[in-house]
Amino acid sequence: MGLPVLALWELGGTEGCSGNETGLSFPVNCLDRHVHVAPDKVALIWEKDEPGEEVQVTYRELLELTCRLGNTLKRQGVKRGDRVTIYMPPCPLAVASMLACARIGAVHAVVFAGFSAESLADRIQDAQSETVITVNQGLRGGKVIELKKTVDQAVKQCPGVKRILVSMRTDSKVPMTALDVLLEEEMMKEDACCEPAAMDSEDMLFLLYTSGSTGKPKGLVHSQAGYLLFAALTHKYVFNYQDRDIFGCVADIGWITGHTYVVYGPLCNGGTTVLFESTPIHPNPGRYWETVERLKINQFYGAPTAIRLLLRYGDEWVKKYDRSSLKVLGSVGEPINKEAWEWYFHVVGETRCPVVDTWWQTETGGICISPRPSNPGAKILPGMAMRPFFGISPSLLDDKGNVLLENNISGALCISQAWPGMARTIYNDHKRFLETYLTPYPGFFFTGDGVYRTSEGYYQLTGRLDDIINISGHRLGTAEVEDIVNHHVAVAESAVIGYPHEIKGEGAYVFVVLKKDSGYTQETLTAELQELISKKIAKYAAPEYVQVTHRLPKTRSGKIMRRVLRKIVEDKATELGDLTTLDDHEAVQQIIEGHKLLVEGWKSC
Numbered sequence: 024m025g026l027p028v029l030a031l032w033e034l035g036g037t038e039g040c041s042g043n044e045t046g047l048s049f050p051v052n053c054l055d056r057h058v059h060v061a062p063d064k065v066a067l068i069w070e071k072d073e074p075g076e077e078v079q080v081t082y083r084e085l086l087e088l089t090c091r092l093g094n095t096l097k098r099q100g101v102k103r104g105d106r107v108t109i110y111m112p113p114c115p116l117a118v119a120s121m122l123a124c125a126r127i128g129a130v131h132a133v134v135f136a137g138f139s140a141e142s143l144a145d146r147i148q149d150a151q152s153e154t155v156i157t158v159n160q161g162l163r164g165g166k167v168i169e170l171k172k173t174v175d176q177a178v179k180q181c182p183g184v185k186r187i188l189v190s191m192r193t194d195s196k197v198p199m200t201a202l203d204v205l206l207e208e209e210m211m212k213e214d215a216c217c218e219p220a221a222m223d224s225e226d227m228l229f230l231l232y233t234s235g236s237t238g239k240p241k242g243l244v245h246s247q248a249g250y251l252l253f254a255a256l257t258h259k260y261v262f263n264y265q266d267r268d269i270f271g272c273v274a275d276i277g278w279i280t281g282h283t284y285v286v287y288g289p290l291c292n293g294g295t296t297v298l299f300e301s302t303p304i305h306p307n308p309g310r311y312w313e314t315v316e317r318l319k320i321n322q323f324y325g326a327p328t329a330i331r332l333l334l335r336y337g338d339e340w341v342k343k344y345d346r347s348s349l350k351v352l353g354s355v356g357e358p359i360n361k362e363a364w365e366w367y368f369h370v371v372g373e374t375r376c377p378v379v380d381t382w383w384q385t386e387t388g389g390i391c392i393s394p395r396p397s398n399p400g401a402k403i404l405p406g407m408a409m410r411p412f413f414g415i416s417p418s419l420l421d422d423k424g425n426v427l428l429e430n431n432i433s434g435a436l437c438i439s440q441a442w443p444g445m446a447r448t449i450y451n452d453h454k455r456f457l458e459t460y461l462t463p464y465p466g467f468f469f470t471g472d473g474v475y476r477t478s479e480g481y482y483q484l485t486g487r488l489d490d491i492i493n494i495s496g497h498r499l500g501t502a503e504v505e506d507i508v509n510h511h512v513a514v515a516e517s518a519v520i521g522y523p524h525e526i527k528g529e530g531a532y533v534f535v536v537l538k539k540d541s542g543y544t545q546e547t548l549t550a551e552l553q554e555l556i557s558k559k560i561a562k563y564a565a566p567e568y569v570q571v572t573h574r575l576p577k578t579r580s581g582k583i584m585r586r587v588l589r590k591i592v593e594d595k596a597t598e599l600g601d602l603t604t605l606d607d608h609e610a611v612q613q614i615i616e617g618h619k620l621l622v623e624g625w626k627s628c
């Protein structure tokens with residue numbers, strides 16, 4: 024495997040290139056400050072796809088990489104305020120790319136490297152990025168992923184892109200285009216010192232796209248100082264992070280979890296953070312715990328979907344490895360069911376490690392509701408996010424907008440006071456920001472989630488209240504999928520619903536009404552829609568089920584009754600609730616029968 028990155032580090036070090044007067048700026052807080060104190064402390068451990076090939080990067084080395092990359096960006100014409108799209112798997116140069124943007128005052132927009140060319144193109148265009156940073160190929164679960172090819176396809180639709188910086192993750196040469204710049208080669212020519220730009224605390228730091236309940240994904244904007252403060256504080260207190268700990272958050276850097284708890288929180292705290300490139304089952308289901316043993320990870324932070332998957336493989340894969348380094352176990356991205364929580368706590372953590380079920384969102388920048396094991400004697404209950412973090416004031420509201428003050432009650436989760444890490448706007452669409460978050464309950468930030476407050480005042484998240492579904496901790500707007508389905512030649516109309524999935528938490532279920540004489544069957548359409556959605560969004564979004572039906576249940580005024588469809592896919596057809604506005608009861612009966620046939624047919628395969 025090519026490791027040109029290592030050659031760079033042999034060029035000589037840097038002791039930081041900022042004076043103390045810039046000590047408040049963002050990149051200085053994550054790098055220079057620590058280089059002054061402990062230059063040889065390990066900042067990153069890159070846990071590559073193949074176990075046992077990890078690469079360590081010290082603070083001094085990371086600063087040097089960042090500076091050379093910052094200078095490369097500048098030489099290529101990237102200026103303060105410009106948006107730079109990063110389409111890379113977790114690796115040191117991806118982190119250096121994020122930090123380099125921050126260092127020169129540019130705004131990074133990381134796009135998860137599992138997104139399709141079309142999704143990437145949409146995001147590049149929305150951000151008006153002239154620069155894309157990528158790798159020639161990715162490696163995940165032993166498979167080669169052609170990331171540069173995907174970028175080339177995307178860029179065909181983005182005339183505004185002026186340059187593609189390509190890092191060589193593998194030895195394979197990929198076809199070059201006129202826009203390509205070989206990243207490592209250019210970095211080697213640059214100075215190892217790059218003066219950090221002085222920024223205003225409210226300047227944009229990054230954009231991160233996330234799905235909404237309507238329309239296209241939105242680029243949430245996070246700012247400099249508040250975000251970093253919140254990232255560092257939550258990282259320290261929620262995980263009880265101590266100076267010498269090795270922090271292992273296995274999320275991809277393409278999501279907010281990767282931004283806050285792989286990169287910014289740990290680095291601002293001068294910690295050692297793991298970049299996990301692989302999957303939980305590569306080369307076998309012991310991968311996480313083998314990594315914990317080898318790297319001596321102290322805090323492990325992962326998603327319930329992976330825990331549910333590993334639980335099925337049995338305890339042996341866990342017990343084979345020494346997990347005595349572990350102190351805290353974290354869960355993020357979706358509700359953690361009791362069974363998974365208990366297994367995580369008893370088997371993985373040997374009842375020694377508190378499990379922190381952390382509730383937050385791309386919008387909140389960092390953890391908002393979570394147990395805090397640093398607080399001695401803190402109570403932790405299975406599957407509960409428990410208590411608000413410092414400075415977060417959750418409020419429960421009913422559908423009339425009344426604040427619910429009592430305990431033992433459910434409501435819409437809102438936050439009644441601004442906090443440092445909150446997103447400031449949606450890029451180029453402040454109106455949408457206000458409409459989505461601040462207008463539904465005037466005076467409150469609306470999270471889109473439902474919550475139950477127990478009799479003791481603890482918080483338990485109950486799921487989304489809008490048309491967003493959560494597949495393996497990845498957020499997907501049903502409207503995004505419907506938009507694609509409705510463009511298929513055979514489709515007259517459709518409705519996409521989330522259904523409970525044993526491993527993924529939720530899956531996508533598509534109801535389709537065919538155009539007359541379309542010539543399609545349920546089977547042929549299923550295969551085509553799965554492929555189409557993988558191609559247009561990402562593989563995780565592909566629906567498991569496509570049910571062809573004659574009609575969709577509608578109100579007399581023509582609105583699709585999603586609530587009815589939801590009950591059907593949840594196998595709760597006996598609890599359809601009030602159907603007085605339904606226009607066609609027979610259609611519902613047919614859908615119930617069709618659903619049974621589809622699910623039973625699938626199970627017997």
Ligand code: WT7
Nearest residue numbers: 355356357358380381382383384385472484498
């Ligand atoms: C949505 C946010 C949080 C970073 C990764 C996902 C759901 C998240 C929990 C949890 C129950 C959770 C919510 C939230 N969610 N964490 N601990 N318990 N639900 O960020 O893609 O912005 O998704 O994920 O529904 O609104 P995201």
